Amino acid sequence: MxxxxxxxxxxxxxxxxxxxxxxxxxxxxxxxxxxxxxxxxxxxxxxxxxxxxxxxxxxxxxxxxxxxxxxxxxxxxxxxxxxxxxxxxxxxxxxxxxxxxxxxxxxxxxxxxxxxxxxxxxxxxxxxxxxxxxxxxxxxxxxxxxxxxxxxxxxxxxxYEVQYEERQPYLPLDRVEEVFAELRDHLVPLIERIRTDGREIPEVVTGTYDAETQEELCRAALDTVGYDWDRGRLDTAPHPFMAGTQFDARVTTRYDESSPLAGLMAVIHEYGHASYQQGLRQDAYGSPLGSPRSSGVHESQSRFWENHVGRTKPFWELFLPIVKEHFPSLSDLTVDDAYAAVNRIYPENCIRVEADELTYHMHIILRCEIDSALVRGELDIEDVPEVWNRKMEEYLSVVPDTDAEGCLQDIHWSMGLASFHGYTVGSVLAAQLDAALREDLDVDGLVREGEFDPIREWMTEHVHRHGKRYPTDELIEEATGEPLSAEYFLDYVDEKFADLYDL
Amino acid sequence: MxxxxxxxxxxxxxxxxxxxxxxxxxxxxxxxxxxxxxxxxxxxxxxxxxxxxxxxxxxxxxxxxxxxxxxxxxxxxxxxxxxxxxxxxxxxxxxxxxxxxxxxxxxxxxxxxxxxxxxxxxxxxxxxxxxxxxxxxxxxxxxxxxxxxxxxxxxxxxxYEVQYEERQPYLPLDRVEEVFAELRDHLVPLIERIRTDGREIPEVVTGTYDAETQEELCRAALDTVGYDWDRGRLDTAPHPFMAGTQFDARVTTRYDESSPLAGLMAVIHEYGHASYQQGLRQDAYGSPLGSPRSSGVHESQSRFWENHVGRTKPFWELFLPIVKEHFPSLSDLTVDDAYAAVNRIYPENCIRVEADELTYHMHIILRCEIDSALVRGELDIEDVPEVWNRKMEEYLSVVPDTDAEGCLQDIHWSMGLASFHGYTVGSVLAAQLDAALREDLDVDGLVREGEFDPIREWMTEHVHRHGKRYPTDELIEEATGEPLSAEYFLDYVDEKFADLYDL
Structure with a gap:
């Protein structure tokens, strides 16, 4: 050569x-x-x-x-x-x-x-x-x-764009800003409809669930989806995260004794991150070809497993019996109950890390709007709390009582600006990948049967094994046939939440 | 300045x-x-x-x-x-x-x-x-x-001397070789007397002891001696070790289900190492003044806690009730039984890492004699197994059946030569420090009462807090009033084993 x-x-x-x-x-x-x-x-x-x-x-x-x-x-x-x-x-x-x-x-x-x-x-x-x-x-x-x-x-x-590219290389900021605008225009009325017209979803999972059994349940979930324990671990951390390489990709979660499904969904999310690391080429370790593409693509993998697998009815058809083995007090829980419980929307919540699948993105978009305006000189520092609260009201019809629950809640701005996009890019891309995957595989049938290997192998084939071979926008086109698009995510949430909330 | x-x-x-x-x-x-x-x-x-x-x-x-x-x-x-x-x-x-x-x-x-x-x-x-x-x-x-x-x-x-100084700086090799010669001349006949004239010590601790309870017992032991858990952890490792700094000094041990006292003694040994790290000056972190002096001095701390605290009758008067709380099947065990069990000599053993307090040093001295002769050109490579087995026979009246249990048993020579001295230097120095300590404190009385703080503080005052301030030989003189000497170790083992074995 x-x-x-x-x-x-x-x-x-x-x-x-x-x-x-x-x-x-x-x-x-x-x-x-x-x-x-x-x-x-x-x-x-x-x-x-x-x-x-x-x-x-x-x-x-x-x-x-x-x-x-x-x-x-x-x-x-x-x-x-x-x-x-x-x-x-x-x-x-x-x-x-x-x-x-x-x-x-x-x-x-x-x-x-x-x-x-x-x-x-x-x-x-x-x-x-x-x-x-x-x-x-x-x-x-x-x-x-x-x-x-x-x-x-x-x-x-x-x-702002130059800073944004630190975490989201080769995915034009103007495209992401267009996608975020589409999401905002669509999600705000959808959340409002759920809030005002949606059926009431009752709290069916109440009581106390000991952390030790929750951990066993999380291990069972990782066994179920096919986590490679020879190249990973499960541990507890104050804020769940995944860390590692293709040789050792470790997941963490935390256990809330009043809410056994929260730690479980977190572990499925982190498993998605780990599946990306474990799917990278071992022979390219240390090379860009053996490294994950970007934080947005990483998040697409965790969101895919969390939302498009872990929050589906077929998954709960498969997994609810395992939950009941661990917590017999839940023996009366139906698949519909469990499905509703893990998908319930909480627009009254002010805290990003506790947000549901829909409102989460309004928390992200709000932050991106504020920090881009700051860096671009369009917003004064002293106006941040007011703008924050006004946007919370506009987007989610809720105003935090304090700045501690408002613009001071996240650690991120103490460490850097323009760092939030990946979370929402990941969800949008997850839905787009899910749609492409469903063209090739009967995902619901596979999930219902506990056959997760073909699903993971599809992701490895189309995303993981490439590492940074393609620029991000090209990787998205190679995997899904088109550029990043809000369409799939919006179709997915429209259908799912219309059904769930009888809209 | x-x-x-x-x-x-x-x-x-x-x-x-x-x-x-x-x-x-x-x-x-x-x-x-x-x-x-x-x-x-x-x-x-x-x-x-x-x-x-x-x-x-x-x-x-x-x-x-x-x-x-x-x-x-x-x-x-x-x-x-x-x-x-x-x-x-x-x-x-x-x-x-x-x-x-x-x-x-x-x-x-x-x-x-x-x-x-x-x-x-x-x-x-x-x-x-x-x-x-x-x-x-x-x-x-x-x-x-x-x-x-x-x-x-x-x-x-x-x-050989230059290589030896990598791990034992400022402690002349010729002095260490004199000390080793004294040990050899004294220990070989002492071990032989125990083997031939000593009373039989019966195996009183038999049966199965689950690893989980052993771990609880080890935690209780660390609580007892005053381990600072805010700056440490206990975990399991295939070969017990300690790793860390003055801010975070972690001990490990392993659990043999047929031998509950082995994991316990290992944890007390590793605690000694951790006590040294935890006693180093925090304000001198990263400086030679906040770093341990040498591997031999490090080992003196682990040997002190293992042998001069953990293998004494006062310690077992204090700790046996705690052992019985964890393992009620040992309720008939007396302090004398436990004391004998942890001090029993096994001259028939060929494996260094399984050796007792006396024979251990013959394993070390044998290795130092062989690798010094190799580096000094006084021994041919092909003669190593023969010399090894001859010395085993001469020192311990036992010959390994295989080289795997003989000259191939240790990983050390695959990584470097002249690395064994510290283990025996540490035991000799531990006895010398123990003698100096006993001039100042009623060690037996303190141990019996579970008052370990004054003992640890004496070690911190005389050893830990100096870091590398003094050259090794000066540190030994400052702490004990004289240069490294075999005398204290030999007096200690003579008295202890004459009593234990009715010699």
Whole structure:
């Protein structure tokens, strides 16, 4: 593949050397992920000060490795005409990571990291005291740092877009903003109809459900969907998450003793993330070809398993008997009851992380509207609480009592802006993938029979095994035949909730 | 402290900059320790290939950070006359680590690491097949690499001594070899007397003891001795170990369902290691002043708690009732029974990791004699099994049936030579510290009352809080009033085993 003069003294081509250097950087990122997982799941409380130092050192050496001049030199030396498609994709992705990271001067990296570390404490205290004014100047500083960072990467473009692309590469922001506008225009009246015209769904799952049995139930759920335990674990964490690689993709959940289905749905969601990691090519470990495409595509996998599998009637036909084995007190529960319980809409809720399948997206869209307006200079910091509450009223007919339950509720803005899109992109893409999948397979029949392997294999074939081979928009077209579209998600929720709420 | 011309552009002195760079290196080492702990305790089996890459990358960046020319430049710039005692100790230790690491060329580091990685598989297969000939050429290669490595550090000195100093700095090898010779001359006849003239100690702890209750018992033991759970954990590992820092020092053990006291004694041993870590200065985290002195000093802490606390009658007077609460089937066990059971000598055993308090040291001394003779060119590779078996016969009157139970039993020689001394140094030093401690405190009375805090505080005062402030030999003199001496250990075992075995 390489011409002789591209080879170094030891016979390695510039391409070989480039990918080996990039892999070392990836291995350090993955080591940091292990250390982060440990911090959330295993670390004793007293370990925090040392862990902060360890993670700081890992981030620094990771950034140093990625921005090493040698990577820039190798990128310049490579003759892309000599490369095959896979190799060109690898070079495209490494170049993108390198250029974005190298564009940002070290002192800005340090200032950003020190600023967000300090933010964490201030945000926590402001939230506890329900005092937006204490956090407002820090949020202002985040806006300035975001603009500075975006300008360092590409001063010619919209700073919000440049920041957005950190997590959602190759998926144009204007397209996502169009999709979000369609969702808003459609979901707001749908939620309002459910609120005013929908039937009452009774609370049928009441009582206490011990955490130990809930954990056994979650293990049974993971067994049912075919989680590969040889490359994973289930543990408890204050905020459920998945962390790992194709060799070790770990899921976490939490158990609320009054709500056994919440921990279960969380574990199915995290399983979706794990299925993506476990479906990546093992031989491409550390290469862009063996890495997940984007946070939005990652979320499409968790949303697919959570909503298009775990919240369907066929799934509950299969799984309700297993729930009853674990909790005999639920022996009178019907499939319709369970289906309704896991799909119930709660428009009166103000908290994003507790939101249902529909209202969730209004929480996300609201945040994206506010932080884009901040970064684009269209909104003043002091107006955030008012705009937040006005949008909550407009979108969900509910106003939080306090800023702690309003604009201070999420940790995200203390760490960075433009980070919310992936959650909703993931749901939209999940519905689009589900529609394409159903063209090929009888999904309901397979789920009812507990045959999940063909479903996972379809996702691996169309999404996982490609890693970052295609740009995000191309991956979506390859997998579903068209660009990202709100249509499938809106059709899916229209049909599902009209039926569920007798609309 | 610093003269103005020593300061850099940002006002930091060369000393400040040096210690900050060294700390970053330490943080990376500690991150690798977390990742190693996870590998032993939490990782699913399939995670191994990725974990190997992650650990490799961490080792490489750690080595790069330590051997960075900037550290050499800073060491040259520092005017030690301007430093106080603590700072001089810090510079001494950083200089030692830097010079040893920088002396070894990168290609040798890489060859050594690749060679030992490959060794692991070959040693495993050779042990499984009981085929020394398959491992012999690899052991030969280890000898060559060890000589090469030692010569790169200091070609003028005994290569074995240079390698030994990697783990036992500032504790002259000739002194340790004298101590080992005294032990050998004393222990061989003592073990023989026990074997031939000692009373029979009956097996009183028989039956099955479930692992879950054993774990509860181990937690109770850690509660009893005052383990700080806010900075630690207890988990299960195939080979018990402790890993951590002053903020998070985790112990592990394993449970043999036929032998409840084995897991318990292992946990007390590992607690000793953890007590050292937890006793290090928190404000000196990452500095040599907040790091453990050496593997021998570390082992003195585990041996102290295991043997001089956990294997004493006062401890069993205190703890036997707790054992009986967990295992009511042991309700007839007396303190004398339990004391005898945990102190019984097994000279017929060939396996180091299963050895008792006395024979253990003959296993260690035998290994040190053999690997020093190999590195010093006084023994041929092919003669190792014969010499091993001859020494086993001479020291313990037992000959292993196979090389798998003989010279192939330990993983150590596949990873490096001259690594065994610390185990026996630790026991000798533990007895010496115990004697000094008993001059100040009524240890038996405190143990009987469950008052462990004063004992741990004495160790923190005399050992832990110093970190690497003193060279090892000075630390021993500061803590005990004299250099390392076999006398206390030999007096202790003479008295204990004469009594136990009616000699």
């Amino acid at each position: 390489a011409t002789p003069d591209e080879r170094g003294a030891d016979g390695a081509t510039a391409y070989d050397e480039l990918i080996e250097r990039y892999r070392q950087y990836q291995y350090l990122q993955h080591a940091e992920m292990v250390v982060m997982w440990d911090q959330q799941v295993m670390m004793p409380e007293g370990g925090a000060p040392a862990r902060a130092k360890q993670r700081g050192a890992l981030s620094t050496v990771g950034h140093d490795r990625l921005t090493d001049e040698a990577i820039g030199d190798l990128l310049n030396r490579i003759d892309e005409g000599e490369l095959d498609d896979d190799q060109r994709a690898v070079v495209r992705e490494i170049r993108r990571d390198y250029e974005r990271a190298a564009g940002v001067p070290s002192d800005l990296v340090t200032r950003f990291s020190e600023y967000t570390a300090e933010n964490h404490r201030i945000w926590n205290e402001a939230k506890a005291a329900d005092d937006y004014d204490d956090f407002a100047p820090r949020l202002d500083g985040m806006v300035d740092l975001t603009r500075e960072r975006s300008a360092a990467i590409d001063s010619a473009r919209d700073p | 610093a003269t103005p011309d020593e300061r850099g552009a940002d006002g930091a002195t060369a000393y400040d900059e040096l210690i900050e760079r060294y700390r970053q290196y330490q943080y990376l080492q500690h991150a690798e320790m977390v990742v190693m702990w996870d590998q032993q305790v939490m990782m699913p089996e399939g995670g191994a290939p990725a974990r190997a890459k992650q650990r490799g990358a961490l080792s490489t960046v750690g080595h790069d950070r330590l051997t960075d020319e900037a550290i050499g430049d800073l060491l040259n710039r520092i005017d030690e006359g301007e430093l106080d005692d603590d700072q001089r100790a810090v510079v001494r230790e950083i200089r030692r680590d830097y010079e040893r690491a920088a002396g070894v060329p990168s290609d040798l580091v890489t060859r050594f690491s690749e060679y030992t990685a490959e060794n692991h598989r070959i040693w495993n297969e050779a042990k499984a097949a009981d085929d020394y000939d398959d491992f012999a050429p690899r052991l030969d290669g280890m000898v060559d690499l060890t000589r090469e490595r030692s010569a790169a550090i200091d070609s003028a000195r005994d290569p």
